[in-house]
Amino acid sequence: MNSIFVYCELTEEKNIADVSLELCSKGRKLANQLDVQLEAIVIGDVDEGIASQLSPYGVDVVHLAQDNRLFPYQTLPHAAIMIDLIKNEKPQIAIIGATPIGRDLAPRVASALRCGLTADCTELAIGSHVEPKTQKEYKNLLLQIRPAFGGNIIATIINPETRPQMATVREGVMKKEIVSTTYNTKISKVDIGKILKPEHFILQIIERHVEAQKINIKNANIIVAGGYGMGSKENFQMLFEFAKLIGAEVGASRAAVDAGFTESERQIGQTGVTVRPKLYIACGISGAVQHRAGMAESATIISINTDPKAPINEIADYVIIGDVNSVIPKMIKFYKQNIK
Amino acid sequence: MSFKIVVLAKQVPDTANVTQDAMKEDGTVNRAVLPVIFNPDDLHALEMALSVKDKIKGSEVILLTMGPVRATEIIREALFRGADRGYLLTDRRFAGSDTLATSYALSMAIKKLWPVDLVFTGRQAIDGDTAQVGPQTAEKLGLSQITYAEKLIDIDDSSITIKRRLGRGIEIIKAPLPCLITVNQSAPRCRFRNAKLVMKYKRAASISELQERNEDYYQLFENKPYLKIDEWGVEDINADVNWLGLSGSPTKVKKIENVVFKAKENLILSDNDNDIDNLMKTLINSHIIG
Numbered sequence: 020m021n022s023i024f025v026y027c028e029l030t031e032e033k034n035i036a037d038v039s040l041e042l043c044s045k046g047r048k049l050a051n052q053l054d055v056q057l058e059a060i061v062i063g064d065v066d067e068g069i070a071s072q073l074s075p076y077g078v079d080v081v082h083l084a085q086d087n088r089l090f091p092y093q094t095l096p097h098a099a100i101m102i103d104l105i106k107n108e109k110p111q112i113a114i115i116g117a118t119p120i121g122r123d124l125a126p127r128v129a130s131a132l133r134c135g136l137t138a139d140c141t142e143l144a145i146g147s148h149v150e151p152k153t154q155k156e157y158k159n160l161l162l163q164i165r166p167a168f169g170g171n172i173i174a175t176i177i178n179p180e181t182r183p184q185m186a187t188v189r190e191g192v193m194k195k196e197i198v199s200t201t202y203n204t205k206i207s208k209v210d211i212g213k214i215l216k217p218e219h220f221i222l223q224i225i226e227r228h229v230e231a232q233k234i235n236i237k238n239a240n241i242i243v244a245g246g247y248g249m250g251s252k253e254n255f256q257m258l259f260e261f262a263k264l265i266g267a268e269v270g271a272s273r274a275a276v277d278a279g280f281t282e283s284e285r286q287i288g289q290t291g292v293t294v295r296p297k298l299y300i301a302c303g304i305s306g307a308v309q310h311r312a313g314m315a316e317s318a319t320i321i322s323i324n325t326d327p328k329a330p331i332n333e334i335a336d337y338v339i340i341g342d343v344n345s346v347i348p349k350m351i352k353f354y355k356q357n358i359k
Numbered sequence: 360m361s362f363k364i365v366v367l368a369k370q371v372p373d374t375a376n377v378t379q380d381a382m383k384e385d386g387t388v389n390r391a392v393l394p395v396i397f398n399p400d401d402l403h404a405l406e407m408a409l410s411v412k413d414k415i416k417g418s419e420v421i422l423l424t425m426g427p428v429r430a431t432e433i434i435r436e437a438l439f440r441g442a443d444r445g446y447l448l449t450d451r452r453f454a455g456s457d458t459l460a461t462s463y464a465l466s467m468a469i470k471k472l473w474p475v476d477l478v479f480t481g482r483q484a485i486d487g488d489t490a491q492v493g494p495q496t497a498e499k500l501g502l503s504q505i506t507y508a509e510k511l512i513d514i515d516d517s518s519i520t521i522k523r524r525l526g527r528g529i530e531i532i533k534a535p536l537p538c539l540i541t542v543n544q545s546a547p548r549c550r551f552r553n554a555k556l557v558m559k560y561k562r563a564a565s566i567s568e569l570q571e572r573n574e575d576y577y578q579l580f581e582n583k584p585y586l587k588i589d590e591w592g593v594e595d596i597n598a599d600v601n602w603l604g605l606s607g608s609p610t611k612v613k614k615i616e617n618v619v620f621k622a623k624e625n626l627i628l629s630d631n632d633n634d635i636d637n638l639m640k641t642l643i644n645s646h647i648i649g
Binding site for chain 1: 372374375457458459462485486487488489490491492493494495497498499503504505506507520525526527528529530531532533534535608609610611612613614615616617618620621622623625626627628629630632634635636638639640642643647648649
């Protein structure tokens with residue numbers, strides 16, 4: 020039966036990116052439902068050892084395209100390898116992280132294969148569909164669920180006729196889950212000599228500075244997130260003090276990032292990362308639908324806001340009506356007095 | 360040496376300012392009540408195209424958009440800011456196109472304008488946020504692509520050098536021409552309208568617009584041909600209708616829902632010391648913090 024493909028992105032340290040492991044975990048579940056194999060594609064200058072990072076997540080086959088010209092990522096050679104592999108192996112589903120690389124690669128591949136592609140899915144499922152006009156029934160389709168229209172609606176997209184069914188998924192949306200520490204993963208080497216041509220390397224990388232990921236709010240147990248209501252970059256600094264004290268990471272709403280209060284890597288929501296910590300403290304965040312989509316699954320939510328009607332309060336367990344700039348110092352004070 | 364530069368742009372509903380009445384009862388979007396704007400990223404793309412034209416004299420910037428007759432507005436806007444001409448792809452058979460069908464239509468229109476040296480477009484449109492049409496159009500034209508462009512570093516007669524913004528860094532890429540570039544919002548903002556150009560082009564229009572207003576266009580375009588904004592349909596760009604609209608779109612919308620979050624029963628607290636101390640105690644005692 021036709022398998023599920025996951026394109027695996029490499030980090031600056033040449034490890035498999037978290038988002039790709041998350042997709043392998045989701046891919047494993049979909050593969051079980053469909054009773055097919057889960058296959059990963061790794062393109063870069065890494066050797067077979069890379070498979071050990073993937074096998075715990077239940078990957079059956081790793082297609083490895085190894086060449087020193089394939090790292091760092093470039094559109095044309097990576098697309099050429101993906102297109103060739105998909106044409107030969109004919110997977111029914113291909114999923115890719117909605118990262119800067121994935122969003123550059125996926126549309127190029129989908130266009131060449133003339134297949135449907137859905138961007139930035141927040142959920143993937145298997146389901147059936149009956150075409151209203153023809154009453155034709157499609158079984159075991161990939162249901163691609165994504166926010167649309169600036170996050171105001173949620174759409175379920177399907178590709179009834181074309182294969183593979185392609186989708187990109189944002190980082191943090193799916194959960195990483197280890198299946199087995201002794202999973203048997205086969206390696207299939209891609210014969211890149213037959214695929215790559217000089218014209219795939221016409222772009223020249225003149226300079227490149229990419230930093231390793233330093234901020235990892237996705238895996239934090241506690242997140243203190245600030246919004247536009249923090250008022251200024253200086254006030255925002257207080258959140259770092261509070262977060263350090265209680266062992267939290269600092270997150271931000273899009274409005275806070277756009278206002279320059281903090282860096283975009285901390286952005287939570289549909290255009291940032293999705294988080295589900297034990298505790299989420301929203302400070303001066305009104306809670307636009309796009310933000311709530313990225314944190315609504317937090318176990319406990321505290322909202323600190325001067326506006327009792329802020330939308331975020333609806334999904335909060337505790338709502339403190341007040342100014343963050345007086346509430347946070349009180350929390351800090353209590354914590355310092357009671358925890359050594 | 361001079362270049363022919365195409366800018367792909369889209370008129371979009373202003374999704375950043377969606378109000379409650381913009382959503383219908385059934386969860387679909389009531390486009391009629393939403394104001395429309397020039398897609399923000401596409402304005403940055405227009406600016407980058409105009410900056411190439413500033414450097415390479417005699418170059419021509421052509422705005423290409425697909426949409427209803429109303430979308431002619433963004434072509435006029437581009438003319439006011441320095442574009443030389445524009446084309447509106449408008450035809451009922453384009454309606455319902457997903458990104459693949461849209462990129463097919465755009466690529467056929469660009470082929471009609473060929474030879475083209477550079478294509479610029481915004482990274483993504485705010486109504487779909489897919490960022491797919493740029494790369495897909497590049498693929499259909501067999502062009503290389505540079506995504507997330509932030510700055511034009513250099514341009515000469517055979518290549519362009521671009522600084523691109525990645526998640527945690529930058530890359531400077533040199534690409535031979537022709538190529539397609541998608542532009543980020545972190546790129547320079549678009550220049551303002553130029554008063555002289557506004558005077559020159561304020562009556563620029565498409566024939567459909569003038570017909571809607573019952574104005575006589577024959578005389579106008581006879582005297583001032585530069586005021587005519589051309590409209591292209593399926594046949595004008597030699598497109599195959601099977602690859603357009605709903606039939607040419609592999610993705611289908613199965614269902615649309617409103618975003619609903621499960622409301623929680625919540626405890627409302629004030630900001631007095633007592634309330635906050637009690638909350639902190641609860642959090643510490645339940646080992647959520649501390």
